[in-house]
Amino acid sequence: MTALEPDAFEGLVDLHSADLHAYLSRRSTTEVADDLLADVWLAAFSGRGGYDPELGSVRGWLFGIARHVLQNYYRRHKLRLRLFRVERPLDESAAIDARLDAAALVPALREALRSLPAVERELLLLVAWEHLTPSEAGQVLGIPAGTARSRLHRARQRMDERLAVSSQEQDETTTDRLGADQ
Amino acid sequence: MNLDTLTKAGEVPPPSPEVLARAQSAVREAVGRDVAGWSVVATKRSRRRLLVPALCAATVAVVVVVGSLLAGPSPIDSPDDPPIAGGQPTQTAPMPSYRGGNSGASCVGPPEGKWLRDQQFAFDGTVLTVEEPAAGHPLFMRQDYTVVTLQVNHWYKADRGPQVQVLLPGPTDPRHSDWTSELGLPFELGSRLLVSGKVYDGFAKPLVNWVGWSCGFSRKYDGQTARTWAETFGK
Numbered sequence: 535m536t537a538l539e540p541d542a543f544e545g546l547v548d549l550h551s552a553d554l555h556a557y558l559s560r561r562s563t564t565e566v567a568d569d570l571l572a573d574v575w576l577a578a579f580s581g582r583g584g585y586d587p588e589l590g591s592v593r594g595w596l597f598g599i600a601r602h603v604l605q606n607y608y609r610r611h612k613l614r615l616r617l618f619r620v621e622r623p624l625d626e627s628a629a630i631d632a633r634l635d636a637a638a639l640v641p642a643l644r645e646a647l648r649s650l651p652a653v654e655r656e657l658l659l660l661v662a663w664e665h666l667t668p669s670e671a672g673q674v675l676g677i678p679a680g681t682a683r684s685r686l687h688r689a690r691q692r693m694d695e696r697l698a699v700s701s702q703e704q705d706e707t708t709t710d711r712l713g714a715d716q
Numbered sequence: 717m718n719l720d721t722l723t724k725a726g727e728v729p730p731p732s733p734e735v736l737a738r739a740q741s742a743v744r745e746a747v748g749r750d751v752a753g754w755s756v757v758a759t760k761r762s763r764r765r766l767l768v769p770a771l772c773a774a775t776v777a778v779v780v781v782v783g784s785l786l787a788g789p790s791p792i793d794s795p796d797d798p799p800i801a802g803g804q805p806t807q808t809a810p811m812p813s814y815r816g817g818n819s820g821a822s823c824v825g826p827p828e829g830k831w832l833r834d835q836q837f838a839f840d841g842t843v844l845t846v847e848e849p850a851a852g853h854p855l856f857m858r859q860d861y862t863v864v865t866l867q868v869n870h871w872y873k874a875d876r877g878p879q880v881q882v883l884l885p886g887p888t889d890p891r892h893s894d895w896t897s898e899l900g901l902p903f904e905l906g907s908r909l910l911v912s913g914k915v916y917d918g919f920a921k922p923l924v925n926w927v928g929w930s931c932g933f934s935r936k937y938d939g940q941t942a943r944t945w946a947e948t949f950g951k
Contacts, residue, residue, distance in 0.1 A: 540747045547740050555731040564728070568735045572742040579746045643725060662719045663726040 538582040538592070547575055550593060554600050557664050561604055570607055574600045594673035597664060601674055646696035654689035657682055832948045835933060837874035837926060838912035840942060841866030843905055844879070864928075866909065870942075872949035873912075882911060882926040884934060908937035910945060 538546075554574055558567035578599050585595050647655050653675060660671035672682025832838070847863040864884045868877070884903070903909055913928040928934040935941065 543743045543747060544740065547736075547743050551736050551739050552730050555735065556728050559728040559731075560726050568731065571731065571735055572739045575739050575743045576746055579743055643722060658722070659726070662722040665723075 538585050543579055550596055554596060557597060557600055558604060560663055570603055574603045577603055590673035591670055594670035597674045642697055642700040646693045649696050650689055650692055654685050657686045658689045835912035836915045838872035838945060838949055839868045840870040840910055840937060841868045843903055843907045872945050872951060882928045884928045910935050910937050910941055
């Protein structure tokens with residue numbers, strides 16, 4: 535008997551679709567995510583026999599499938615994975631906050647993220663954006679939980695270092711401008 | 717680093733109700749097709765059966781883009797893939813596959829030589845009856861096949877008598893519009909077809925299990941192709 539019975543899937547769809555869609559959307563476009571969401575579920579349903587609860591959570595397993603579906607999509611269309619996507623947030627106040635934050639921080643964040651090794655970058659995004667646990671993020675990428683935790687820690691350290699450098703550079707630029715104005 | 721900053725930068729709109737409904741509907745359909753525990757998923761074994769020949773097929777002028785449900789890398793496996801009659805894992809032509817949405821299957825050039833010879837049956841027949849699309853057939857997830865009875869004019873391979881029932885890609889399904897070239901299979905009562913394909917076996921109940929592939933493995937009859945088939949099959 536598989537751990538995931540067919541009848542369980544309708545509940546799983548209700549529970550995880552929005553998060554899977556967000557995952558797909560952040561790494562492509564809303565339209566692509568719209569197209570791929572059903573594919574993720576069909577792949578999950580077809581492969582339910584491959585789910586092993588001892589290897590991780592259903593959520594991590596589903597994101598792993600979503601990742602493969604997305605990779606297949608990009609492979610088919612020969613597009614590069616879009617790393618960063620900022621859409622209109624959920625409400626007006628959040629929109630204002632996010633716009634202010636994004637305007638100031640996204641370029642630096644983007645650069646810092648790009649400087650990370652691919653696995654560390656993906657681990658970080660899976661935790662920050664998809665709210666996966668480090669173990670689940672490791673499950674998505676097919677790496678052991680302990681390794682995921684240590685690499686995630688390393689990723690955060692590298693991000694801090696990179697952002698600190700960016701901040702310092704920005705301060706120096708601002709100081710230079712102010713000096714020039716005077 | 718504050719993860720909240722990164723999290724906020726990744727905000728995206730939620731999916732529309734239509735998108736969620738489509739996902740739910742796809743799963744319901746798949747559950748409905750999960751007949752008696754049969755799975756239509758490609759296992760490692762069946763993916764090898766399908767993918768390796770498909771890759772090789774490029775060298776013999778047949779390229780079939782197998783949809784991601786069957787051939788794409790996947791973290792998934794299922795142990796209960798229906799066995800193939802005769803248990804011949806090497807005897808597989810690429811399985812023409814349609815994939816919905818924006819990505820359609822494509823067929824490049826007619827099958828010939830080994831890929832045609834490797835089919836488990838081949839005949840020249842005239843359509844006697846056409847039944848409703850066999851939605852729910854455990855062999856297929858996203859492709860409607862039609863149960864067709866044909867009067868056999870000539871057997872090229874696997875003589876089964878004067879009449880035979882096969883599953884063929886539905887002639888009216890708009891998703892097959894990219895197959896309506898000379899390789900396509902628009903058929904009706906009285907149509908004369910050249911049909912080749914595979915026999916699936918191992919089902920728990922009687923079922924039409926002869927499947928005629930599209931992409932030129934099955935096609936409208938024409939004299940030149942019939943001669944080619946006769947040479948290929950040696951009869």
